[in-house]
Amino acid sequence: MKPAARVSLGKPEPAARPPTPERLAVHAESGHRLGAAHPRQEGPVDLRMVPPAVAAWVAAALAPALSAGAVALLVCGCLVAATVLGVAGRRRARSARDRPARERRTWISGGVLVAAGAALLCAAAGATAAGLHTAAVHDGPLPELAKEHAHVTLRLTLTGDPRRTRGRPGQPRTVVVAPATAIRVAQGDGTATVIRNPVLVVVPPERAEAWLGLLPSTTLEVRARLAAPDDGRAGDIAALARVTEEVPRTLAPPDLAQRLAGSVRQGLLDATDGLPEDARAMIPALVMGDTSRLPTDLWNAVRAADMTHLIVVSGAHVSLVLAVFIGAPGTASRSERRGLAALLGVPLRTTAVLGAGVLIAFTVVCRPGPSVLRAAVCGGITLLAIATGRRRSLLPALAAAALLLVLYDPALARSYGFLLSVLATGALLVIAPRWSLFLQQRGAPVPLAEAMAATAAAQAVCAPVVAVFAARVSLVALPCNLLAGLAFAPATLLGCLALASAPVSGTAAGAAAWLASWPARWIAAVARTGAGLPGAEIGWPGGWAGAAALAAVTGGVLLVLRPALRRPWAVAVLVLLLVLAVLRPHPLARWVTGWPPPDWRLVACDVGQGDALVLSAGGRGAVVVDVGPDPAAVDSCLRDLGVRHIPLLVLTHFHADHVSGLTGALSGRSVGAIQTSTLYEPPGQAEFVRQEARKAGVPMAPVVAGERRRLG
Structure with a gap:
């Protein structure tokens, strides 16, 4: 039985003595010495800040779609309900204290009523902030x-x-x-x-x-x-x-801050100028979210592999930079004794001040996008905890950060990037530790279990949201993110070193960028390889109905996986099915789908607006006439047909709906030659074709009147 809490009704008790070796603080729930347990297993999850944050978020997201009168009615209703619940909760709590313990059982305690009232107050605040924001946006002529x-x-x-x-x-x-x-x-x-x-x-x-x-x-x-x-x-x-x-x-x-930030950003671009194309594009993307150098095919590959969070600066980047200085987030109450600050012997409050400076500088240089803002506010709350000597509670910090940001900028409540950032971070804090423990109990090594659990948890909660606007599901996201994760930290940290050293020494920045180029090229190779697989992604209904359906399917898969992971043969079967779904061997795909029909001669690919015709040349070869506007669509069509060699690719004219899919047709195939119209209009599209042909090493020539070719 727990000892009863002591309540002083007279003069205040003297201040508690600091803990000594004989008198150590213990965790109220577990009974263990604070800091002795693994931080992810220390005590129950603190969810008290979550309902207020969710209530404010939902209200701020819905308010812009309502009229001003409806918003006012919503705010008044929330305030009245919050007042009623608060008063009822206080009365119930006061009466409960006066009754014996055996008589205190009730369906809803006073604390729950007060918490519900607090959530409604936050909803009123969110709706008010969103209403004022919408009015300000539409003010004036x-x-x-x-x-x-x-x-x-x-x-x-x-x-x-x-x-x-x-x-x-x-x-x-x-x-x-x-x-x-x-x-x-x-x-x-x-x-x-x-x-x-x-x-x-x-x-x-x-x-x-x-x-x-x-x-x-x-x-x-x-x-x-x-x-x-x-x-x-x-x-x-x-x-x-x-x-x-x-x-x-x-x-x-x-202003001065932006001029300095612009100079630092340009320094990194200069330091990466002489690197191979993928590294030259990936390092600025990994370090500061600058994707201007990413070629279209690499961007599409990163998107297909669900790796875009790596190349648009997110909470992972902020956490990584902050962890170098103050220690990893998972070290909880022991974080103040880790990181670069501990190595240099920096006091706690000085550590917090310097960490805030690092956080502000990183946010300005990398630009305050939704996920960066979320991570920056979380980091600021963590630094405040360090400065005051309090234990770092990460989930309440996340909820508080979301609440503050939604009230500060209600537009974030409708931002997919902000939603994905918060969901992924919440999954890492709540779901990933349990999944990691489950895998460890099945014999998985700790590093592998933690990496798999973190990636799978983030993917499980984010995939339905991605389906809302992308109308697709990536089947290679888990393995691609696991493999890319091996190189993410070194590529980002070395890139940050190049960024920081660029204003001081161009030589040092170039050396750091060259070192970062190796892991950056690995990440690009993983994205290209994963996206190049036939079953890398599948179509899925878009919108929130599609998201709900995918969430239900994900839940069903998880229910099946849990007992299956206890049986090695079941694991082997599941892995085999996933591999077959991703690789889609041509004979198996034909047997399952009946496509393509045997002895096919001519196929018109479904590429949306535009044309892409495929004429069989025997075996796995085909002549392609035009490639449509979408690289992914023509690539998928050619894969389904089993085309691996294109002896001749004909482009009838240079309009976007006939040539913009060229990278998809060239991807992973040998191409003998490209023949084009002699009218090079529009010039930009004609130059695009020349560049892609040059990169692929394919000769390009105009069609000559009266010319005939025989293939196959």
């Missing part, structure tokens, strides 16, 4: 001018880096977009209004170069034609501003 497609002169301040868009698969990345805050709008009749509305600047291809070097916090004046945003972004920006002049007029340069 800009939204109405956007509906009229007005031509205006805008004065604006950039809030992010201008970047090239990727558009639909296979399309050249020519359009540049830049987030900004419009601070003044002048209409054609001379009327000028001071405003403060978020906008998205869209720069056409011919004017892109003048924008790509601009830094956040730069103040500009441009002429633009406004357009209303689509429904998906109507709550986040007031207008799209399509630039109509050659060069923007700079009114104020970026």
